[in-house]
Amino acid sequence: MIFLATVAAVAVGLLLVLGLSPQAGCGIPGNSASCTRVLFIGNSYTSVNDLPTMFAKLARSGGHRVETGRATEDGSTLADHAGSSRTTTALTSANWNIVVLQEQSQIPAVDQFQQTQMYPAARTLVAMVRRIGAQPIFFITWAHRDGWPENGLVDYTAMQSAIDDAYLTIASEQHVAVAPVGFAWQTLLGQEGSPGLWRDDGSHPTEKGTYLAACVFYATIFRESPKGLTYHGGLSGAEASTLQQVAAVTVLGDPAKWGLP
Numbered sequence: 001m002i003f004l005a006t007v008a009a010v011a012v013g014l015l016l017v018l019g020l021s022p023q024a025g026c027g028i029p030g031n032s033a034s035c036t037r038v039l040f041i042g043n044s045y046t047s048v049n050d051l052p053t054m055f056a057k058l059a060r061s062g063g064h065r066v067e068t069g070r071a072t073e074d075g076s077t078l079a080d081h082a083g084s085s086r087t088t089t090a091l092t093s094a095n096w097n098i099v100v101l102q103e104q105s106q107i108p109a110v111d112q113f114q115q116t117q118m119y120p121a122a123r124t125l126v127a128m129v130r131r132i133g134a135q136p137i138f139f140i141t142w143a144h145r146d147g148w149p150e151n152g153l154v155d156y157t158a159m160q161s162a163i164d165d166a167y168l169t170i171a172s173e174q175h176v177a178v179a180p181v182g183f184a185w186q187t188l189l190g191q192e193g194s195p196g197l198w199r200d201d202g203s204h205p206t207e208k209g210t211y212l213a214a215c216v217f218y219a220t221i222f223r224e225s226p227k228g229l230t231y232h233g234g235l236s237g238a239e240a241s242t243l244q245q246v247a248a249v250t251v252l253g254d255p256a257k258w259g260l261p
Contacts (some may be wrong), residue, residue, distance in 0.1 A: 026065050038052070038055070039099045040069070041100060044204060045052070045105060046072050059146065059218060060231070071095065091179065099136050101139060108167060110151055118171050123170075137176065140181055140182045142163075160186055177260050178258045179217050188242075188246050
């Protein structure tokens with residue numbers, strides 16, 4: 001009940017942040033290359049380190065013309081967004097090709113919250129996205145570094161498994177693709193043990209964690225490997241190369257698992 005009260009308190013002042021990436025070049029006259037417009041709907045897991053802009057820069061380094069926007073507020077849930085007039089306004093603010101849907105970090109890990117909050121809101125938002133002619137994609141997030149012991153999720157692995165199952169279940173029901181960011185984090189953890197993906201709070205991503213997420217979105221949206229892309233964020237070339245490879249293997253190794261054609 002403490003968790004629910006906290007989420008409700010955060011949601012009272014729900015504020016939408018919407019911005020197009022200014023260097024995308026989609027509006028350049030005479031440029032006939034196609035443009036991909038991506039709106040990210042979520043919370044601080046999306047806004048910390050500005051994942052939409054990092055994805056846009058990564059995409060441009062791969063030769064893609066993109067515009068990105070975000071509708072985010074710390075702690076907001078899909079239910080908050082489903083009932084928000086501001087989110088509705090964001091959806092109609094541009095001709096989005098893709099809309100990314102990211103749930104609050106804990107809700108997918110508990111069956112009760114899945115059934116009463118996540119799934120009803122996800123169904124509503126998927127329908128809203130499809131009505132504007134865009135393609136929805138679920139953002140499978142990472143688990144907390146230490147799990148959620150208060151709700152029986154004793155460690156990271158237990159919480160990640162619950163989150164994965166929740167997203168894959170609603171994605172299958174709604175015939176929606178997923179960006180398997182949480183799976184990519186787990187792969188890297190299996191390789192490095194302590195790769196520095198979480199901030200000190202054990203929840204939010206470091207720049208490295210966000211860069212891995214951006215690589216996963218690149219592979220998911222463009223069906224291309226990010227391996228060799230020249231945009232590295234604030235990471236070394238070696239670090240970026242490792243993350244690019246992990247994202248490529250995760251997404252493109254079995255695209256059908258993620259609902260990708």
